[in-house]
Each structure stands twice: as C-alpha cells, then as structure tokens.
Amino acid sequence: MKKYYIKDIYDIYKKLINKKIIIKGWIKYYRNSIFIDINDGTTIKNLQVIIKNKKFLVKEKEINIGIPIKVIGKLVYQKKNINNIEIIPNYIKIYKGYDLNYINNSILQNKYHKLSKLREEVYLRFRTNIFSTIMRIRSLLFFEIHNFFNKNKYILINTPIINKNNAEGAGEVFKITSLGDSNNLTSKDLFNNEGKLTVSGQLELESAMYGLAKVYTFGPVFRADNSNTFKHLSEFWMLESEIMYYKLKDIINLSIKLIKYLFKKILYKCKNELNYLEEYHNKHNRFKKLKERLTKIINNKFIIISYTKIIKLLKKVDNNIINWGDDIGSNHEKIIFNKIFNMSLPIVIYNFPKCIKPFYMNINTDSDTTKSIDILLPDIGEIIGGSEREISYKKLLKRIKNNNMNVKDLNWYLNLRKLGKISHSGFGLGVDRLIQFITGINNIRDVVPFPIYPGHI
C-alpha cells in the first residue's frame, strides 16, 4: 500500500482504480458526515472520500474545514463525480494539534474573501484556491522563461544584487550596511558605505555578453520609491537579456517570440488554472476571457508604431494631453488601448526621444530619438523596455558627462567599448506584471508570494 499525492493520483488514476491507497491532506469541504473533500496542495482538485461503512463515520464534533486528515481506502471509478474518482475508506484518522478557534477565524473559513483580505494573512493564503492557482501559473512561467533561453542557447548570468551604481538613474535605490543595529553608516562598513540594492543587471550583463554573446539574467531588483500603486513593488523579478550583433528589429522579434512562447505554454499547461480563474472572475462580475485573450495575442501580429506617430495619435484625441518629448504614462496608455487601438493586442512603440531614455541607448541619425522600444499590454501597460546600445566610446563618454553621471564609477563599462564596435541590444521584462496580465489579477501584490512594498515586509 502506497501513499500518493492527489496530483499524482489524478495524473495516473486509471492505473490506481480499485487499489487501496493512502492519502493525507486537509478537509476542504464536508457534508452529512458522509462526503469529505480532501486537498493536499498539489492540485486545485479535491479528492472526495465517500463513507459507505458506518464504522468510519467521523463525528460532527471532530470534523472541520482546514484540519489535517489521513485516509486509507480503495480508489473507485465514479461516473457521477466530476473528477471521475472517489475513495471508499476503511481507515480515517484526524490529526490533532490544530486550533479550531484559529482556523475558524482565519481566511481559511469556507467563504469568499477579497484578495486584499487574503493579503492580511499572507502566510495562510497559499491554501486558498485563488492564490494557489496564481502561484502555479507563476511557477510555470518562471520555468518556461528558463526553458526558452536554455533551448535558444543563452547563458544565464546572475548579475549581483549588491551593487555600487544606479544603472539607469531609474528610481530611488536602497542602501545597505553590514553594521547591524548601529545607527551610523561609517567606513567600518563591509562595503565602505557604497553598497546599494540593484535596480537592473543590464550594465553587468553587457560585460558578460562581450564574452558569451547570448546572455540573460533573471532575479530580483529593487526600487526605494514610495509608490503605492497596483503595479509597483519595492522588490520584483526582472528578466533581462543582452545579445551580441542584435539590432533593434531583432530585439522586437525576440520579445514577441518570447511573449508568444510563454503564452502558448501557459495556455497548454495551465488549462485548469485558467478555467478556475475565469470562473473566479465571472463569479465576482469581472468578465475576463483570459484564454481567448492569450490565444488572440498568440495568433496575431503585435501593433508596431513609432513614438512620434503615437504622440500624433494621442494629440488627435486631445491636443493638451501630451507633447513630443513627454513620457507615455498610465493615463496615455489607457487612451491608446481604449480609443486609438481598440484591439486588445500588445503594442510595440519604438524610437523614443533621447531626453526620456537612459544614457546607454544608441541614438538615431535624427539625433533626437533612440533605437529603443517599449512593449505595452492591455490593462497592464509597459511590460518590456529595450534598445540597441551605444557602442562608440566617445559618444558614450559624452552622454555620461552630459547626464552628470560619475565617469569614474562607469569606467569599467566604458572600457568594454575599447574592444571594438560590436553592436548589441537587449531588453528587460517585468515578470510580475506579466503574471498580472495572464491571470487578470488587478493588484501586483496578489501575484507575488510575499509582496514587499512601502511599510510592508
């Protein structure tokens, strides 16, 4: 007699029919002391225990949603059951040690809780159907990102978390100190008071690219800004890739290929999860056709349009809303998706003005715009940013100086250009936001296991 996880039972149930097996888990639902639904966390599907022999009836007092249980019994085929199988037990054990009061006053009670309520018990929400479903999709997405780059012969490079420089001038940085509880950052600090948490691995990744050609990094990055929106976190996961000899059009193609690949894998391997999420949204009057939306993106071309053109289109909607040279914000993104292109397709915007893009981007011959892209997704907005990199030592040096950045700190980066003019491009993808899009979940804090944002650790 063997112990099985419920996921494994569903995966191979035909082989187990009429066999006696052991399962452990917790009670998810029960009625009439006869039906007990058990879950063990390996799948969203419960396994139903149906008590036919009165000897094994569990006393009403003893039974409660959320408490641990062990069942030994025969797995039987049952046409009427939506999952095809049930267990007829000949041994049932309730594990003690639980605190009924705690369980019944927690989010584990069998009723609907808002996602913001689940967030108050971040350590218990892994047991809820909605959050475990999101976590399964997240886990597969992470794996398939590695799978994509591995298949395409990229080398994974772990860029450092502890860092000296703020790569992009993008947002505020966290400072670190080894001086534990001391209140002063002095020179006795392990890193001479210069340690910061990375905002991007790009510059380091470029140096790896100069040796290994096709590289990517995938890890946590940090922003110390005090933003409390539905799409910002202090700590989030960023995928970045850098490829030798790639031009802007190659980066556009690669980004589109990656997004389509990931959506295909999610559609194929997370069908149960997507079905559950659609049901969940519909139940709460948010009608989201998640599968249809992913399928549409897989089967259609992305909209590709220049920054200058999108500004013109935005000004046609409202002349005062934006000017050439302004950054495209959330309010503009809404207009782009709802009024200009009402097609629920991703939009690739290219050639942004140099005044709103970082120093390392290659500049077009118009000398005003950069060889850059942003990719926007409906509802979510910017998901990818990328560019061709400046490869001329002189031009790069000039831009670092013009931006009032510290040349000394960036010398190592500048020196890479002394290896010769080797064109290269790269992009970064905010993975948590991609999970928001796939799952249709509104707040980024609900697609991350342990969300870190101002005031919340």
Add this chain to the structure above:
Amino acid sequence: MKKYYIKDIYDIYKKLINKKIIIKGWIKYYRNSIFIDINDGTTIKNLQVIIKNKKFLVKEKEINIGIPIKVIGKLVYQKKNINNIEIIPNYIKIYKGYDLNYINNSILQNKYHKLSKLREEVYLRFRTNIFSTIMRIRSLLFFEIHNFFNKNKYILINTPIINKNNAEGAGEVFKITSLGDSNNLTSKDLFNNEGKLTVSGQLELESAMYGLAKVYTFGPVFRADNSNTFKHLSEFWMLESEIMYYKLKDIINLSIKLIKYLFKKILYKCKNELNYLEEYHNKHNRFKKLKERLTKIINNKFIIISYTKIIKLLKKVDNNIINWGDDIGSNHEKIIFNKIFNMSLPIVIYNFPKCIKPFYMNINTDSDTTKSIDILLPDIGEIIGGSEREISYKKLLKRIKNNNMNVKDLNWYLNLRKLGKISHSGFGLGVDRLIQFITGINNIRDVVPFPIYPGHI
C-alpha cells in the same frame, strides 16, 4: 546568405558544408596571416578561417588578438582540422573602434593568467576560455535545478530578499535603508528601519508548503560576516526545498537523488567543458579527474553515518580534536575525507546535537539530538543542510523562548502549527559550492559571475 553563431555552425555543420555563410566574432589566434581563429562567445570552440586567396590576406598591422572581425566565406570539410570544418573567406572586415593598447595590457592577451589575476578584470574575464567554460556549466546547473523540481511537480516560490528576521541566527545580516545618502537610519525609512537582507527563505517557504505541499525557492541570500575564505561570499545562491509529509529519510533520499541527477546532466551535456577543465587543471599540475569523480558519485551509494558515530571516529584519530556537541569544521572535514573515509564519496551525517542546530528542527526521543542532516562533499565540505521541522506549537514556542528569540516576530511562523500536526522536512543547497566541486575550481569567487565579498562590489 545567412549569419550564424559559431555554436550553431558546429551543431548543424553537416548541413552547411560548401555553403556560403556570414560569421562575426573576435580574433582568438592567428599565424602567418593565413590562419585566423575566430570565437564569438557561443562555444569554447573557435572556427578557423584559412586564407587561400591572397586578395583577402589581412595586413599584420591590422591583426590582433581580441579585435572584432566579420568574415563571409564558404564552410568546408577539413579532415585534418580537429573540429572538422574551416572557412575559406571571400570577404573579411576588421571592425574599428578598438583600443589596441587597452586590449594588449588586459587579461585578453594570449598568455596564462592566474584566476586571481582574471578576477582583477571581472568584466573582461567572460572572454577567457576558463571563465566562459565555468559560466556554461553554471548556467546549465541552474537550468537543471529548475528542471528537476518542475519534473517532480514542485512549485517555485520566490521568498523575499527584503526581510524582517534573521531566520536561523546563522551569521550576520545586512540592514537596508531607503534613505539614500543620509547617514541616519530613522523612522522615515520605507520599512521603519527593520529591513534586512535575507539569510534564508526557509521560514517563508514553510508557510507556502502548508498550502502547496511541494515547494522550492532558488535565489540570492546574504551574510554580513567579515569572512575572506575560498568558500565564503557575502552574496550567494541558495536552493531550498520544503516538502509536506516528508521525514528525515525522505529528505536524505531526495537530496541524493537531486545531486545524482545534476551530476548526470552535467556529465552528459557539458562533456566539452569538463574535458577543457581537466586539461586546464593538468596543465597547471593539478591533476583532477572531474568526470571520473562525478561518475563515481553517480554510481555509488553515499556514506550515511550519525553525528555521534563520526565524533567517535574523529576522536579515534585524535582524541583532542573534537568533543560531542562541537560543530564539525573544515579541519574535521579534511580528516573525515582523508583519514576516515578515503573514498571520494559524499557523506551524509545525521542527528546533530540540538545545541548546534536552529530552533525549528525536530528533536529525537533522546532529547539531545535533532532529526537533521548535513551532506559533505570531498574538497568542499558542507553542501547541504536539512531537517525534519518541529510541528508542535508548544515545543516550538518553548525553543524560541529558550533561544532568546523574539516571539512576536515569529508569531506568524508559530501560528502555522495551529493548522494541526503536519509533518514536513526540507533542506538547503549552496549552489555556488556545488559548482566549485564540479569544476574543481578552488576559490568560490571564480565560479560566480560577479563575486561580492567584503570590500569588493
């Protein structure tokens, strides 16, 4: 005519014979102005260009190791060439913009440099044969770790980097602040002056396990200790897994299965890299049979022995060297591998005294030892630590108090035990050290892309 990366050319060269192709890369070696070896970072193997038409001879002045070059030519089969193929060019272009003086005074000169010398130019060493080889093995190992857990239906959970508590009391922690250049950590800080860098994701991972049964986390962890040894870093990558219903023997089996799986994959997929490393070691009089050593471990049982027994064996060697209750240090590990078990096999030591293990480990009925393991590898020492976890609320509370830890901070962790007595176990693996072992590289700083250690960012 298509552009190919060199790795792809070698992978499908039979299809490309007598075809005209484009390659780009940098000069790795040349002689007589006739032979030029080109590398593009995608593989350790160079591609040889052989100039038969004098029209395409490159001037001696123009040629230099390390400079970028583009070649268009016919790929031909050449039996005499160790790699089977060569290119006969009808177009050669040297890209300008390089700085000969910089290249010739860097580690890219064509001569042997010690690994410690390469570390001084961390941004260039990706172009050296030895370091790019290590990076390829590292990249595959990371991928195969995800592959192993994905295949076995584990859910990846990203435990947070910014953290409140020092999970294990294991080593010093870094503190973070959002107050940029201010010298005071005040309450205006985004995280109320409580933010620390994680030393382990285990406690958070346990909470995810209570909902998802089989989980793992894989990310950077940090130690603020001022240790400058060949096996310590301030920032390193740790794999941790936590599994519901697992007992100590299951954790031992899982750890062994994982190590054997990873070694098999490396042996099979990184043959070229291992061959190169063996050559490299032999050239510098360090005779390391890397492949043989991995094969032996794959094909043999690990040594499994209790802490109490290993102490007895150590005391037999030298009665003064250790006492029951002491931690096993590097000096003891050497004796264990060189004098006690001279077999180059991993050693699993179980049942460590509770006085040297953290508060969350389950205690044996002897009330002195814990249900714990360490796995040691020859040369490297401890690579894995794991245990069964304490599942009784009362016992856990008592140990937290006895250890003078803050009950309030750990309340969320304690509360998980109110869900009932659900046994579970887990382990952590220091991945950088595993790469040290596989590659035979002595210093951990040489197996990490950007090593962070005291004084060095």
